[in-house]
Amino acid sequence: MxxxxxxxxxxxxxxxxxxxxxxxxxxxxxxxxxxxxxxxxxxxxxxxxxxxxxxxxxxxxxxxxxxxxxxxxxxxxxxxxxxxxxxxxxxxxxxxxGTIWPVAEADGHDVLFIAGGLGLAPLRPAVRHVLANRERYGRVSLLYGTRSPQDILYRDELAMWRRMLDVQIEVTVDRAHRSWHGAVGVVTELIPRAGVDPSRTIAMVCGPEIMMRFSVQALQAAGMPCEHIYVSMERSMKCGVGLCGRCQFGPDFVCKQGAVMRYDRIAHIFTVREI
Amino acid sequence: MESLEGIVLAQPFFAGLDPAIGALIAGCARNHRFDPDAYLFHEGEEASEFFLLREGDVALEIQAAGRPTLVLGTVHAGDIVGASWLIPPYRWNSDARARTPVRALGIDAACLRGKCEDDPRTGYAMMKRFAPLLVRRLQAAHLQLLDVYGRSDPA
Amino acid sequence: MSASGFPKAGVVLSLDGLQALIDALAARGYQVLGPVEHDGAIGTGHIAGIADLPAGRTDRQEAGSYRLDDRDDGALFGYAVGPGSWKRHLHRPIETLFKVRRVGDELSFEPPREPPARTALLGVRSCELAAIAIQDRVFQGGRYVNTEYAARRANIFLVAVNCGDPASTCFCSSLNTGPRARRGYDIALTELVDGRHEFLAEPGSDSGAALLAYLPNRPATEADWQAADAVAAHAAAQIHRRLPAEGLKEALQQHPEHPHWEEVAARCLACANCTNVCPTCFCTTIDDHSDLDGHGAARVRRWDSCFNGDFSYVHGGAVRTQTRSRYRQWLTHKLANWWDQFGTSGCVGCGRCIAWCPAGIDLTVEATSIVDSISAEAKAHGVA
Missing domain, CATH: 2.40.30.10 (Translation factors)
Structure with a gap:
């Protein structure tokens, strides 16, 4: 049965x-x-x-x-x-x-994580995996943007990652009072500053769709090819197993071909309104 | 001792600049150092000089009575601080406060505006560098305005 | 061999023979469902015998219109398809997936244990067989199976009826799904009313062949086969609507911003009629039906539609707020994305969505219009 x-x-x-x-x-x-x-x-x-x-x-x-x-x-x-x-x-x-962050494909590459808001949550298992197998990867960077300092997730773990000397952790917030001593600005502003080598870097991007759109734009401006960029899509979902039909994104079901999708797969519809 | 001209041309912001124009800009430039919490400028003051950050972080801030000081954004080594010097009435519309020890190149606004007026080639070279910066800042401001993290819950 | 892959064989049943078929199915434990007239349309329901079938009735269908009428030959299957497709008997409009109870802090999940009834569907048209084959792929062709569908599907006996009198809304021939049933049935009937009233019955499975052998019948003669071919030829000649075959998938997938979407949206009411009458549309939602004591609930799956406002809802709002986007989603999914997902079109050419659209929107016209405008543009740019 x-x-x-x-x-x-x-x-x-x-x-x-x-x-x-x-x-x-x-x-x-x-x-x-x-x-x-x-x-x-x-x-x-x-x-x-x-x-x-x-x-x-x-x-x-x-x-x-x-x-x-x-x-x-x-x-x-x-x-x-x-x-x-x-x-x-x-x-x-x-x-x-659903699909898996390309931690295997990124073996031997630099890894750039870009998280927005709650988008750090789905990325955390991938960050942990990469850091647990640190020797297999080149440069590892995490760029993380949130709304305000109080919205920063996993502070203790971020602090722990920051103490590792071979990981670049950058956090920025959209709005802050003077008591916040970190960066203020959108997460895309961190991308040109991160100094990534686009040809040898795999980027994993997770956050609200608008934030991912702008991040992908900034990555492409930095010379990163579509095949090196992965995003995590979100659509309405009732079943999770490809039967309810709700999570369709073009010809894909986000629950089956996503949520993690290589950008070249979806580039042609990523910016289409209400697709 | 490094020449001002050499410092100007070494800035990523001026990458590819004609050395002759670099020399013109250097003629309007001087070195600054700011201690943490020192202000590069205050809101409402005349924008007589803009800064190219060589080292350190600067916060752009807005103060309002009865409210905590709001940080609009932070700028970092390699960035430009200030655009108000470009357009009348040449007044700063925020405070700029050093958050760390800061080394910066200050460019005298009236001096540079004068050189741009005299030599359109210099003006165009500056325009080509400032226009993308302004557009990038505008886009970033749009994104901040969207408050994208407000109510999202990616699967 | 016939096109179904089953050896070409046929017997001729009289009206009594057809009654004997229904009786034999009932005797073998099948509940028999067939076409019945109700609410001014021909739908599907329980039948005990041929007296329950809509004898001497036909349908007149146009875009936005469906009317029943009389015919003078007393045919039992002299109509095309009504609003209620067989889908509702396999993929139920509403279905309890499981029940859950909480005792203390402990949760227990109980799927319904009721085994599905053996069901014979009598009068299934060729397009409907194609629709069932499509839903088979959707619901049981992937890694995860719609177990409620699969359980029912395994207990279905299919008696097809070849169309003799398609509606003006039909366009199965352009999709190769009709009008004559080629596969997917246990028995296929062709109603012969050429001065007599008999049925040419072809088996499409071992169980179909066994059942036919049991019924009172006479072997089919060459004349009977010719009569059945004439019915099929007559039917095919009446079908004038068609879907463009060339370039349809590409046209829809590559032009999400085509101005024609806006033009259709100006007429579309987003009422979801088309998806409800469609025999392949499969989208659903799931609700929690709580017990009054708060300690139990049933998870209930319901048909949903990509035209509904909350279909695409993610926290904070719907992805598709405009009718334009919803119509585009429906048509692009059905005619294009379905190929990528399931290796087939999602349309079988039954024409229900045309007849039951209150605005009379005709997907064959809309699809053709988009394909034509794109190929015209390509020609104008010299790349045709």
Whole structure:
């Protein structure tokens, strides 16, 4: 009998860590059977009884035995309900679904991560993977933009990465008061300053679509070929498994051919209105 | 001791500049050092000089009574500080404060404007460098205005 | 061999023989669904016998119009397709995927255990067989399977009927999906009303052949085959609408900003009728239906449409706010992107979306208009 792809597995909340005033990371463990180990860039469908289901990218470590970590901003009914869960409560998990950040393809290359806002969450497993296998990669840089200093995710981990002497971490915010001593400006402004060698760099870009559009523009202005740029797309999604038809982006289903997509695949429609 | 002309021509902002024009600009330039928290200029003052940052970070700030000082943006080594010197009434519309020890090249605005008026070739060379900078700043301001991170939750 | 790959064989059934077919299906545990007249249209419903079929009725279809009328030959299948396609019996308009209960903090998920009923669909047109084959690919051709569809599909017996009287809205021949059924059926019938009332019955599967052998019948003669060919030829000659074959996919995919989208949008009401009557449209939404005690819920899947406002909703707003974008999505998906996704067009030429569009929008006209304007432009630039 074929497995019903809509059926979640019960998972128990181990911890809820408040990352920012409206964003939290939930750590989950399976009650019984577990979903297969997610790869960097993949997402799951999280189900809250009586509320519904939402596609949420995995933000935890690709480490054996680590709890499943997912970061959510409380913007919709489902995400709001999930970040209010208490340890011990259960929710439904199915997946993992979708494509993977090109951590294998980037082997032997420089790696440039560009994250905007909550876009750091889906990128974190890839950053962790690259740093855990540091010897396989050339220069590694992370450019991260958020709305304000209080919206910066994973501060402790960013600080830890910054202490590594062979990783470039740049953080900028759109707006700040004088108490913020870091950069103020949009994340695209960091790109020309990062000094990347476009011919040997793989860029992984994740954030709101507008931010990704401008970032891709800046990367191309810096001479980076389309095949070196990867973005993570977002579209409406109810099933996550290619059956509900909602997440279509041109001929692709974001749940199947994405969310992580190589830019040359979608370049022809990336800036088309309402596609 | 490095010549001012050499310093001008070494700036990425002036990459490819005709050395003769570089010499003209150097004629209007002088070196500055600012300690942390020192102001390069204040809002409302006459924009008599603009700066090319050689080292350090500068914050462009807006102050309003009863509100914390807002940082509009930060500029870094290799960047230009200030565009108000280009257009009348030549008044700064923000504060520029050094956040770190800053070394900068200051270019006297009236001097450079005069040289541009006298020699359209110099004027055009400057225009070619300032126009993209202004457009880039405008686009960045648009992006900031969009508040793109406000309510997004990428899958 | 016939085109279906099944050995060409045929028997002739009388009206009693057709009744015997329905009885035999029922005796083998099938619920039998067939064309029935209701609400001024011919839809699908349970039938006990040939008396339930819309004898002597036909349909007159035009863009934005569908009317029933009488015909004088008493034919049981003398009409084309109505608004309700067979899709609803395989891909249900509303379906419970699973139930969930919470006891304490513990959640348990229970899929419905009810096995699907064996169902015989009688009167399935060639375009409908093509539509079912397309939904087979969509729902069970990939890594993840729509298990509710697959369970029902495995229990379906298909009795096709070759079209004798297509509607003016039909355009199956330009898509190679009709009017004569070529594959995908257990039994195919051709209704012969040339001064007699009989059915040429062709088996398309072992179970179809076995069932036919069991029914009272006489072997088909060369004259019977010629009569069936004449029905098919007559049907084919009545089909005038067509979809452009050349350059359609490229035209749609490469011109998302074509001005014609705006022109269609000025007429389109975004009412979603076209997607509801389409036999291949498969998009859905899922809702939570909570129990009153708050400790349980059912996850319920419902047909949805790319014309609905919240179909493309991501936090904060819909991606496709304009009718132009939604029509473009529908047509580009159906006629172009479907090829990339499933190796086939998403259109079978049944013409339902033309007849049931309240604004009378005709996709064959719109698609042709875009293709023609692009090839005209290409010619004007000397690259034709």
């Amino acid at each position: 074929t497995v019903n792809p809509y059926l979640p597995l019960p998972y128990r909340v181990i911890a809820v860590r408040q990352d920012t005033p409206d964003t939290a990371t939930v750590e989950l463990r399976p009650v019984g059977a577990a979903i297969p180990e997610p790869a960097p860039g993949q997402f799951t469908m999280l189900y809250m009884l009586g509320v519904g289901e939402a596609p949420i990218s995995v933000s935890g470590a690709p480490i054996e035995g680590a709890p499943l970590a997912q970061t959510l901003r409380g913007v919709g009914a489902v995400s709001k309900a999930i970040i209010r869960l208490q340890p011990g409560e259960e929710l439904g998990v199915r997946g993992p679904y």
